[in-house]
Amino acid sequence: MVSLNKNILRTILIASYIMIVALIISGLSALFSYLNTGADRSTMLHTEIKKVDQYAPKMVWEPLQNEGRPMDDQTLNAIQHDYLDAWYVKQIAYKSNKTAGIKDYYTDSARENLFAFIDLNKAQDISIEATTLSHNPTLEYFSQDGQLAVITDRNVIEYKRVYKAKALIHETTETSTYQMVFLLEDGFWRIRHLVKDSADIYNNESQQINVDSLNIKGINYYPQANPWDMFGDEFSTDTIAKDFKIIKDAGLNSVRLFVQYEDFGKEHVDAKKIEKLKRTLDVAEANQLNVVLTLFDFFGDYSIMNWTLNQRHAEAIVNAVKDHKALLAWDIKNEPNLDFESRGQDNVIAWLDNMIDLVKATDSIHPVTIGWSNTQSATILKDKVDFISFHYYENLENLDAAVSALKTEIPNKPLVLQEFGLSSYSGFWKPFGSSEEDQANYHKKIQEQIAANNLQFMSWTLYDFTEVPTAVVGRRPWRRNTQKHFGFIDKNGAKKPAFKYISN
Template identity: 65%
Template sequence: MIEINKNILRFILVLSYIIITAFLIFGISNLYSYLNTGADRSTMLHTEIKKIDQYLPKIEWETLNNEGRFMDAQTLNSIENDYLDAWYVKQIAYKTNTTIGIEDYYTKSAKKNIYSTIDLNTTEKISIESTTLQHHPTLEFFSEDGQLAVITDKDVIEYKRVFQNRTCVLETTEKATYKLTLLLEDGFWRIRHITKIQVEDYKTKFVPATGLSTQINGINYYPQNTPWDMFGDAFDPKIISKDFKIIKDAGLNSVRIFVQYDDFGKANVNTEKLKKLKDVLDLAEENNLKVMVTLFDFYGDYSVLDWSLNQRHAETIVSELKDHPALFAWDIKNEPNLDFDNRGESLVKAWLDKMIDLVKSIDTNHPVTIGWSNVESATILKDKLDIITFHYYKDLDDLDDVYKNLKLEIPNRQIAITEFGISSYKGLWNPFGNSEKDQTEYHQQAQTIFFKNNIQFMSWTLYDFIEIPKEVVGRLPWRKNTQKYFGFINTNGNKKAAFKHLIKP
């Protein structure tokens, strides 16, 4: 028995030795591999920068004609990436008054100034939200040893909001020129010195769209079986073409459709979704309909650091569609004034202002509008828009005066009501709702007012829907059921009585 126990003990000791040796060899081999391959930079940074997802201002380099060494494309791309990341970490630092990530993108002399600013802002309880939207750098000098680059970055468009004690005390957009020197250290380009050598307030001048305006007599459109998911897996061109024929045969000339920011891939627009969007415009062209494309549906963040991502999203879509013959207008955002309370009116307006500038800089031909949720907001940014559009779900008895007053206030712009309608739901969740007869009388009255005042319009919407996503009106059944029955065609595919008043009294 004693001999057996000794053998067991020997076995345990040998096994333990083998296991410990294996762990040591594994650890040493991993350390050796790490030292030979180099650490992944994203794991070195506390901020874990992923520029493609977090910061994409538009950058346009001047043609290379620098002194010193020839600059190859790979090195220029490396400089660009590190330079923009340096901007990004500095903006985070000034927003949070922390120094995380600064040492990865700035040399000792450069980060000293940033740290001093952070200390001062912390003492004064100041924080700064900022972003850059455009950069136009010129490479002035690249050293023969490839370790130093001198750059002049002209016409940098920078938006800032300065807060003190959590209250916004300054909001400004600047156009500035920066002179900077970058050093290559540890394989990465760090800013050694940066100086703002010129700055001025930045304001754009309204330039009206050059294309002919369309007399808007239209309707908001979703396929009946895929509302708010028009470009999803169930996308069916045959159904959309059939619906467009119904719309055209009814006497209408246009449709308003919606592009969801998240659904289309945010900054990196999904090419498959974009193709489907182009297919919809092709189908509209085949049916002799014009299309108003509404951007940023279901977007409601407006965070300043996301603006460059938002702009790359819009830039891709606008650039792709701007020459399409079916396109007649861009709606920057649906009902953004509903976000004023949660996100702040000044922030939302600033976001809209910059997005208008971007869209008009890419497409000078097609009109730009904003689909305000009510007439009270319709005068906001009126001097930057080609068409003034608002939604009207109030008492029709007041519409005549509402429209005339707005026309007096904005006499030099095309005006259209791009959403109006009434639900025909009257049931368990709303026993005092409106019937189909009430809906018919409503649209007859609306079209009478439109005809009398030559009001342009787009009604809500072609179909009654079987299901409404909770993201649209929430989960409450009385809200969801009401939203289902705004259409002119019911869920069985039959035209409701209101259909005959789609365009005439």
């Protein structure tokens, strides 16, 4: 018994010794790591700016004709980088009423006004959420010693929201001109002097695009084998071509496709994804199908500080395919009103409003719409979109009245019933669901209503799916199984009774 106790004690002592040594090593490792990251710029900033894009408004420099020393590209890029970071930390400071990070981008004298403004806002419980959307800087002067630069930044588009006690009291978009003096200190270009020369209300009236010949008779499309991952590893133009031929032969003329924000690389759009998108548009053109391209699928962060990153994403997509003959229209976002409660209705609408401006500024030819999830939201931003799109999965007995109300409020723009359908799932998880015959009767009736109301349409969807990602409808089996059976063609490739009413 005594021997057993000694062995237990010895084991405890050895284990304790090992733990102490491990803790000492861990502590020394952390200290060594800390001492060796002192020169890393990202650790020097209290705002934790990493070496990734945080702020990317559109920058268009005037041709270099400055006085003083000629400017080289490397130095100009460094000035631009620090200038945008200066805007970023200032926007963070105005939102939080904290001064962290300001000293990294503003000299002592330039900080005084910023600190005073922040102190005043803090005392009055005011905060400002803001961003700049575009800059047009001109290098006026670069000193011979390479330590000083003078810049005028014209037509800076600034969006601001002012809150008092967390309640929105003012919202504005301005166009301003700034004059700045930069000093090179400790390897950073810091703002030494900053003057706001002028400011005017920015009023960008979107040009309306003619949609008299729109005539959409289409369907929402995903390949059966890889729904919601159309441009992933299983991408196949052969499959898409076969499906597009089925769609065309069924009497339809359009497809609605989806560009997922993260899948396409967010602000750094993946060139390989763009190539797959172009090849898909080529297949659509070959089959005489028009494409409504929906942007920002699976996106839900409308934070003002991220707007510039979102806009660089949209700009890259639009520029890449805006000249393609198959492109019919841009759909800014699928069902954004579903984010009203979680993200704030004002935030979502402001994001959409500015994104419409960006897309139209990049492509002045193709019309723009928003895929609202219901008729009640479809009047939002009605004056900025070119045609009205809404989804309808409600009781068909109420559709005529809903459309009539829309036509009364929006009498001068085409209405597109952009999503509709009925699942034919009736099984263990939904024993009283609809049958394939019920689905066929649904499509027969809604096509009659579409014709009577002179609606354009895009049904949901060509195929039944064997798998539906949880990101689409969650993990609840009754929802996932229901979502699998909206197609006109079943999982074995056989046309369901509803196929008879796919186009009329």
